[in-house]
Amino acid sequence: MQAKEILQAHIAKTISLTDEQFDYLFSHFKQRSFKKGQVIIAAGDTVDYEYFVLDGCLKSFYINDDLKMFILQFAMPTWWASDYNALYSNAKATINLDCITDAEVLYLSNEDREKLCNEIHQVEHFFRWRTNRGYVASQKRLLSFMNNDAKHRYEELLALYPALYNIVPKHLIAAYLGVSRETLSRLYQH
Amino acid sequence: MQAKEILQAHIAKTISLTDEQFDYLFSHFKQRSFKKGQVIIAAGDTVDYEYFVLDGCLKSFYINDDLKMFILQFAMPTWWASDYNALYSNAKATINLDCITDAEVLYLSNEDREKLCNEIHQVEHFFRWRTNRGYVASQKRLLSFMNNDAKHRYEELLALYPALYNIVPKHLIAAYLGVSRETLSRLYQH
DNA sequence: TTTTAAATGTGATGTAGGTCACGTAAGTTC
DNA sequence: GAACTTACGTGACCTACATCACATTTAAAA
Numbered sequence: 522m523q524a525k526e527i528l529q530a531h532i533a534k535t536i537s538l539t540d541e542q543f544d545y546l547f548s549h550f551k552q553r554s555f556k557k558g559q560v561i562i563a564a565g566d567t568v569d570y571e572y573f574v575l576d577g578c579l580k581s582f583y584i585n586d587d588l589k590m591f592i593l594q595f596a597m598p599t600w601w602a603s604d605y606n607a608l609y610s611n612a613k614a615t616i617n618l619d620c621i622t623d624a625e626v627l628y629l630s631n632e633d634r635e636k637l638c639n640e641i642h643q644v645e646h647f648f649r650w651r652t653n654r655g656y657v658a659s660q661k662r663l664l665s666f667m668n669n670d671a672k673h674r675y676e677e678l679l680a681l682y683p684a685l686y687n688i689v690p691k692h693l694i695a696a697y698l699g700v701s702r703e704t705l706s707r708l709y710q711h
Numbered sequence: 712m713q714a715k716e717i718l719q720a721h722i723a724k725t726i727s728l729t730d731e732q733f734d735y736l737f738s739h740f741k742q743r744s745f746k747k748g749q750v751i752i753a754a755g756d757t758v759d760y761e762y763f764v765l766d767g768c769l770k771s772f773y774i775n776d777d778l779k780m781f782i783l784q785f786a787m788p789t790w791w792a793s794d795y796n797a798l799y800s801n802a803k804a805t806i807n808l809d810c811i812t813d814a815e816v817l818y819l820s821n822e823d824r825e826k827l828c829n830e831i832h833q834v835e836h837f838f839r840w841r842t843n844r845g846y847v848a849s850q851k852r853l854l855s856f857m858n859n860d861a862k863h864r865y866e867e868l869l870a871l872y873p874a875l876y877n878i879v880p881k882h883l884i885a886a887y888l889g890v891s892r893e894t895l896s897r898l899y900q901h
Numbered sequence: 902t903t904t905t906a907a908a909t910g911t912g913a914t915g916t917a918g919g920t921c922a923c924g925t926a927a928g929t930t931c
Numbered sequence: 932g933a934a935c936t937t938a939c940g941t942g943a944c945c946t947a948c949a950t951c952a953c954a955t956t957t958a959a960a961a
Contacts, residue, residue: 583854591857593850606847638839642832649828649839652846657796659849660783664773666856667781667889670917690938699857704918706940860947880908894948896910 524552524575524627531573531599535650536643546644549633555620562604562618570628571603572596577624578688581616582696592697595621595685601651621689671700672708714742714765714817721763721789725840726833736834739823745810752794752808760818761793762786767814768878771806772886782887785811785875791841811879861890862898 522530525547532538538546550573555561562568564584572579579596581604593616596602604616608631638645665674675698679686685694692702712720715737722728728736740763745751752758754774762769769786771794783806786792794806798821828835855864865888869876875884882892 583858585858589858591854593854605843606851609843609847638836642835645832645835645839646828649835649842652839652842653795653799656842656846656849657799659846659853661796663849663853663856664781664783666853668773668775668779692938700917701919702939703920703941707918882908890947891949892909893911893950897948 524550524625527575527599528573528627532647536647538641538643542641542643546637546641549637550627550629552625552627555624555626557620557623560617560619561626562607562614562616564614564617566607566614568604568607568614569630569632571601571605571608571631571634572618573627573629574598574600574602575625575627577626578621579618579624579626580621580693581618583616590696591699592693595682595689595693595697597682597684621693666699671698671704674698675705675708714740714815717765717789718763718817722837726837728831728833732831732833736827736831739827740817740819742815742817745814745816747810747813750807750809751816752797752804752806754804754807756797756804758794758797758802758804759820759822761791761795761798761821761824762808763817763819764788764790764792765815765817767816768811769808769814769816770811770879770883771808773806780886781889782883785872785879785883785887787872787874811883856889861888861894864888865895865898 528547528550529543532543532546552575555577561572561579562581574596576598579600579602580592581594581596581602582590582592584590594600594602602618604614604618606612607614607616634648638648665677669677675694678694678698691705695702695705698705718737718740719733722733722736742765745767751762751769752771764786766788769790769792770782771784771786771792772780772782774780784790784792792808794804794808796802797804797806824838828838855867859867865884868884868888881895885892885895888895
């Protein structure tokens with residue numbers, strides 16, 4: 522499937538646009554390929570874009586002072602990713618974004634998103650609902666963090682995104698769960 | 712300050728509406744007082760409204776199978792609260808909402824919000840940005856959870872919302888931080 | 902003002918998960 | 932295909948925080 526069709530199908534789940542409207546929307550996206558390991562956003566960067574994954578898998582993550590990595594999100598096809606704090610408030614990135622596998626993405630500038638939201642009411646509706654869902658998911662993950670132990674969270678993650686098991690190395694899964702790789706490794710020893 | 716002025720000042724931070732538009736928006740809100748301890752949303756309820764705090768302090772929280780409480784949010788004046796998962800997806804509440812102090816709130820139905828977002832583009836813009844900010848804050852809290860210990864998170868919370876220290880009992884702060892009340896109590900023993 | 906309940910402090914002890922250290926396996930790169 | 936890097940497993944030990952138990956202080960209710 523082509524980039525345009527993937528985005529169109531994704532957006533059609535939330536709003537309906539005429540073909541002309543969608544063409545206009547799509548004209549603001551650019552497309553790009555990345556290689557496994559390539560960095561899209563590095564902490565300290567100025568962040569101008571958000572990214573829509575067509576193919577492959579990205580990760581957004583934070584590195585603390587002890588160089589420990591914490592993964593905020595694995596971004597699979599039809600997921601959006603960026604450092605939203607930096608993007609929205611024009612601050613320097615504190616979150617990194619890079620490629621776990623070779624990846625194909627569309628990207629849209631903050632400026633163009635706001636312009637499009639302004640020009641096409643339905644587009645603003647789309648982005649409101651995208652974030653609404655993200656917010657609810659983030660609250661849910663926060664609760665799971667407070668409530669459940671590492672094993673429970675691991676099973677929850679795999680139940681929600683079974684594809685991750687084959688694509689993503691275990692130490693990255695650990696960094697998403699907020700446990701050490703040793704602990705994750707020990708969860709299923711017998 | 713009157714309810715109407717409080718809401719107007721709050722909304723004016725994000726969008727500009729004509730007085731007519733704001734009057735129309737405001738006409739969809741209802742106002743209500745609650746007593747300390749009163750329950751606004753209980754787990755299992757159908758959730759039709761979101762709440763805008765004029766005065767007092769609410770908490771939204773989850774109770775797990777062991778009856779342990781986890782606080783998602785302390786809602787102070789000009790904050791919004793609800794069980795957004797339930798509200799947005801028309802599901803039964805899993806989150807509770809009640810009053811830490813006597814409280815005065817405005818409330819708006821899900822249906823009316825969607826109607827207003829549809830009728831007034833700027834209103835949709837407002838709600839998109841409200842959620843954008845909520846999403847970023849939630850991500851930030853998640854990172855703090857993974858990265859920092861209880862003492863650090865406690866200081867972070869008090870730095871961000873100093874008012875909480877006087878209003879909210881310590882065992883509720885503990886339930887927000889995700890530690891036992893005993894641990895919180897011991898953080899500052901000497 | 903008395904009674905009852907809610908909030909807080911603190912000792913003793915248990916445990917999930919962290920850290921360090923080392924070894925093996927499996928991909929990458931030249 | 933040798934050299935190097937990345938992923939993963941596992942033992943030994945450590946630590947932050949949980950849980951249980953009980954005392955005390957503060958606030959609400961009668």
